[in-house]
Amino acid sequence: MEGDSVTLHTDVKTNQQEKIHWYFNVTRIAQITGDQSYICTDVQCNEGTERFRDRLKLDNQTGSLTITDITNTDSGLYTLMIISSNSDSEKIFNVTVIERFSPTIVKVSYSSLDCLQMSWSPVQPEQVQQYHVEYGEIPSGLVWNLILPSNHSSALLTLLHPDMSI
Template sequence: MILALVLFCLCFVSLIGADPDEINVSAMEGGFFTLRTGLTGIQSVDEIEWRFGSSRTFITSLEKGIITYGVDKRFRDRVQLEKQTGDLTITNVSDEHSGVYELSITIGLIVSPKTITVTVYAPIPVPVITKYSPQCSSSSSSVSKSVLLCSALNVSHVTLSWYKANSLLSSISVSDLSISLSLPLEVEYQDKNSYSCVLNNPISNQTRHLDITQLCQTQDQYWSQWKEAVIRLVVTAVVGVAAVAAVVVLVYDIRSRRIELERKTKFIKE
């Protein structure tokens, strides 16, 4: 009987013991994640315990069907422990829930540890494409180019990439620092391909699409509107000057006639 129990425990340890491969779990800020024990039933398990971080902060445990929760404010009202499997679910997560979680499964005198690394990612914004020194022209005699700049502000754990159709052109990454990223791209007006700038992390992505012909059309429309506005301004100025000149001439004519009339009246009296 004792030998059978020992063999059972050894088999159990080999199944649920520390996995040589690192276990990683990702989650989005404001969402949830579930850490699984790998058990389908816990009738033979004496205790399941979850802890967090280098300080091994107690999160929760299950012993003889009784669940106990810790008092750490990071996990208060956010922890759910599945009674049948010992799986741990944490809801409404934030960056403070990123780290290493330790699972301990106890059967008799055998304690099997297991660690899981969790990374919580902040929502990523849609990247912004701006024109840097654009020179668009439909002239076939010369190749006009435009420099595009794709940017993302205050991001971390992301990669910013330029794509031409489905082909990756260039990319830049940032790890745990919250910084602003910018990635330039030079394109030709004659190029009819579609371009896109993609900002992504391991669990989500945001894409901004751009057609270079639309970019240049927008630029042409801008210059057309600008020229039209300048013409209107010049015409308005000319009309204004002409109106002022007409008023001056009219006043001068009236004064001249008045002076002439006064001279004639004086001559008659004399």
């Protein structure tokens, strides 16, 4: 889901002799050389390409690749190439990033100093798995999170703390 992190696991433990190359579609985005003296991600591998700027993490023990703060444009084919003196192997990952949906209409049906009754309707109800409602006190910066299953379409927020009635 957009904003999350995803790790593409190699399922190997490097023995310091392999070269590991990661590609997004046909563009190399990360690599580890055999002696692990050179590990690059994105900008260093691609002479200034900033597609994944500061969002790639490469595990130098396993070669697994983590992409943080994923977006819809990160969807596509990721290819892992492991090159060793004995053989070469390739593994392809198909990554699909699901868009975060937000309600189209949020309606406040009741409000007072210490509570708020709200309801909503989703953009595409068949694709919603759960709702995340955040609320808090603006001056203090305290924020609480409420996670609701997709069959809920309203919440009663009371006393600005997680004591809720749904």
